[in-house]
Amino acid sequence: MLESQLIIFDCDGVLVDTEPLTNRVLAQCVTDAGWAIDAAYSIVHFKGRNLTDILADVEDHLGKRLPNLLDDYRKRMYCEIHELGVPAVDGIHELLDALDGLGSKAPHRCVGTNAPLKKAKLTLEGSGLMDRFARRDEPNKKTIFSAYEVGKWKPDPGLFLHAAAAMGHTPASCTVVEDSTAGVVAAVAAGMQVIGLADLTPAEDLLEAGATRVVESHRELAAELVES
Numbered sequence: 001m002l003e004s005q006l007i008i009f010d011c012d013g014v015l016v017d018t019e020p021l022t023n024r025v026l027a028q029c030v031t032d033a034g035w036a037i038d039a040a041y042s043i044v045h046f047k048g049r050n051l052t053d054i055l056a057d058v059e060d061h062l063g064k065r066l067p068n069l070l071d072d073y074r075k076r077m078y079c080e081i082h083e084l085g086v087p088a089v090d091g092i093h094e095l096l097d098a099l100d101g102l103g104s105k106a107p108h109r110c111v112g113t114n115a116p117l118k119k120a121k122l123t124l125e126g127s128g129l130m131d132r133f134a135r136r137d138e139p140n141k142k143t144i145f146s147a148y149e150v151g152k153w154k155p156d157p158g159l160f161l162h163a164a165a166a167m168g169h170t171p172a173s174c175t176v177v178e179d180s181t182a183g184v185v186a187a188v189a190a191g192m193q194v195i196g197l198a199d200l201t202p203a204e205d206l207l208e209a210g211a212t213r214v215v216e217s218h219r220e221l222a223a224e225l226v227e228s
Ligand SMILES: [Mg+2]
Pocket: 010, 011, 012, 013, 014, 048, 178, 179, 180, 183
């Protein structure tokens, strides 16, 4: 991580703890459409994937078109985020503090998410993380990148390659922090190092997808940086 010039953080599940909420809402919507699944099923089969592919899976399973499913999901999801808020992922502030503590040696950082920019900004603001991604050297430079802006979703490497180029770094000098196999596959395909954050997705799945290493908590990385 220290050797990297840019750290690209995934958003959901790495910065903001949205996965329990979003998978619960998605499971409710799919259940209402006629396929009874729960949040645990959604986490295993849908987490980290793009919604269009998920919709195709659900339509295949039910053998019918569901033109309102995604709108229904987004409406309910934004409503719950507004109502309930979302917490920052445990240990992320400590990791960002440790990176800040490196001063001029600190790598740049940015966010690369499959989610729409609106959702990323809403959840980052709500969990107090938005300001922590402002660049010190160029405060007005963009640091939050959405797959919707490039039209390529993880596991496609396009978003990570776009983020690295926009931040002014080569793929080989980047480290990605990811909690889903789709994100790990995207980072590997982009030619980047990738640290898997094992939580809802088990460590062995992240390693099998190609993660360079896996940690159980951001605190492990923070401790290494403080010791360095
Ligand atoms: Mg994620």
